[in-house]
Amino acid sequence: MPKSLLIGLCLLGAIFAGLLTWRLWPAPAESANSPSSGPSEAPALPVFTQRIDPTPLRERVFSTGTIRAAEEVELQSEISGRVVEIAFTEGTTVEKGAVLVRLDDAELRAQLSRTTVELDLARSREERQARLLEQRGTSQEAYDASLNEVRVLEAERELLRARLTKTEIRAPFAGRIGLRFVSPGTILSPGNTIATLQSLDQVKVDFSVSERHLNRIRTGIPVTFTTPGVSDQFEGEVIAIEPRIDAATRTLLLRAAVDNPRGLLLPGAFARIELSLEEISDALLVPTTALLPGLSTNTLYVVEDGRAAARRVRTGVRTDREIQIIEGLEPGEVVITSGVQQMRSGLRVEPRDREDTEAPAGAGDPST
Template sequence: MSSSLKKIVTGVVIFVAVVLIAYPKVKPLFSEGEETASQQNSGAPLSVDAVMVEPTRVQDKIFSTGSILANEEVELRSEVSGKITDIYLDEGKMVDKNQLLIKINDSELQAQLQRAQYRLNLASERERRQQQLLEKGGISQEDYDATLNEVNVLKSEVQLIRAQIDKTEIRAPFRGRVGLKYVSDGSYISPTTRIASLQNINPVKLDFSVPERYVNRVRVGDDISFTVQGTEGAFDGEIYAIEPKIDSQTRTLQLRALSDNDEGLLVPGAFADIELILETIDDALMIPTISLIPELQGQKVYLFKNGSVAEQRVETGLRTAERVRIVDGIQPGDTVLTTGLLQVRQGMPVRINEIQSQ
C-alpha cells in the first residue's frame, strides 16, 4: 500500500471517529431546530418559558476581607524597676478597671515617705507657733514666711513619694481579660519587661478596606455582615469610623466597624470575610440576566401580553450574579420571557410553557 493511500485511509478513519463522538452532542441542536421549524411551518405558537415580575428585597453589597481587633488592648508593663512582691492576676480571667494586678517592692519608698511625714509634722507645728508669735509681734514676717515655705516644700515631697509608690502598683486600665503572664513572684522587672496583655473583646472591632470608587457611598452607620473560620453562622456589625484619606499605595479606603461579642466567639487577630451593605431596596423589580437583550440604543426585554410578544426597552440598575434590577420599563405583574429569545419577534404569538417564580 502506497503512503498516499495510507494517509487517505487514516484521514477517513479519524473523520468517522469524530462524527461518532460529536453526534450525540449536536443532535439536540438539530432536534430543537427541527421542532422550531415544525412549529413555525404548522402555525403552532412557539413554546417559551417566562418569569413573573414581583417586587423583591435586594441588597447592594460589596465584598472585602479584614481582621478582628480587640476593642481595647494594652501590654502591661511597669513604670519603674523593682522586684515583684505580689501577683494578683490569673491568666485568662476577667479583671475590673483599676483592679490591682502586680505589686512591686516599695519598702524603701515607704521609709522615705515616713521620714518626710515626720519632718512635715514638725515643720507644721513650728509654723503654727510662729503664726501666733507673728500676731503678737514676737517675730518678723520674714521669719514666718521662711517657715511656711519649708512646710509647703515638705508637703510637695510627700506628694512626690506617694506618686512614686503608686507607680509600684500595676492596675488594670480598663475591664478586660488577662492573657498569658511572663513574670513570677520575685522577678526583677523594668519598664521594658513584658508582664501580660489585657484585652477588652466585647465588642470587637473589624478593620477592612474598600476600593476608592466607593468613597462617596460608604457612610458611618452602614451595616456589615461577616464570617470567620471555625465559627458557624454570620455576625453583624456597624461601621463607626472612616479613615479621612485614601491610601495612595493601595487606592483603598480604610474602614472600622464594631460588632457585639457577648458569647466570646470572636477572637482578635482572626480573618474575616465581610459583606458591606451599601443599600437595601425593599421593592426592587428583578429579572434573570439572560432575559436582558443588548441593543445599540440601549437594552430591551420581551414581554408576554395577550398571547403574543411585546418588545419593551428598559433601564437597568443593580446587578447580581444571576439577576438584574429594572428601574424603568416594566411593572409588577409583567411576564418576561426567559427562553426562545432568538426566535421571537414583536407581535409573534407564543405559548407559555412554564412561569418561573422569583
C-alpha cells in the same frame, strides 16, 4: 407516388410530432416571484423568557474584616522596680482594679517616712514663725521661708505617695488576662510588657467597603458575619465610621460591635462580613443574562405581540445573579433572557420555559 400525397403525409407527421411533444413536455414551475405567492418570513426564534414582577430586595455588601477586643491593653510598669509578687493566673478573668503585680516599694516607703517627719518639723517652725510675726518678733521674709518649706515637703510627700501607688499594677478594666512575660525577681523598666488584658464580653469588627456606598452608610446598619473554626453566625451593628476615605484603596473603614457572651470570638480572627444596606419592597429584578450593556446605556428585550422589542433601562442594585431595573421596565412585562447578543427589535420569537430539556435553537447558551 403523387407529389400532393407526399406533402400531405409530411404535414400529418409534423402535426402528430407536435402533439406528442406537447403531451410529454413537463409543465413549467411557478415562479417564486409570482404575484399569487406572498414574501416568505423566517420562523420564530425560540428564546428563554421571564415575567418580571415586583419582589423584595435586600441590598447586601460583602467584605472581610478583623475582630478586635472591645478594650485591649498591654500591661506595663510606669516606674522601674523589682517584681516581688505576681497576683494573677494566666488566661483567667480579672475584675477592674484588681492588683496584678507588685514591685518592691521598701525604698519608697522609707523616703515617705523621712519626708513625713521633715514635714512635721517644718510645720512646727511655720507655726512658731507665725506667732512671732504676730508679735513683731520676726520678719515677713522669715515667715514666708518657713511656709514655703512646708509646701515643698507636702508636695514631695504627695509625689512619693503617687510613686508608691505605681508599685502596684492594677487591672484598668475587667477582662481576660493573657500570658505573662515576667517572673518574680524581674527588674522591670517602663515600657516592658507584663501581659495583655482584653475585654471580650463584646468585640469589635473592623472592615472596609467601597467608597461608592458612602451615601448609604450610617451607624446602626445590621451586620452578620462568620469566622473560621466557628459554625455560628454572629449579628451586630455598625457603631462607628471613619470620617475619611483611604486614598490608596478608595475604601471607607467601618467598625461594628457584636456581643460575645460565650467568648467564641477572639481578637485577631478573620471575619467574612455581610452588610445589609437597604430594603426595597417592590424591586424589579431581571437576570443578568437578560441585560445587554453598552457604553452609555443598558438594553434588554421584552416580548410584545410575539416579537422582540428593545428597551433602554437604568439599573440599580446588582446581586450575584440579578440586577435591579430602576427605569425603562414595567411590572408584568416578559423579558427575554437568552440570545440577547443576536437579538434585534421586530424579530419573531417563541418563548420557552427554562424547564425545557432542550435549549432554544440559535439562542446560544442560555446561562451566558
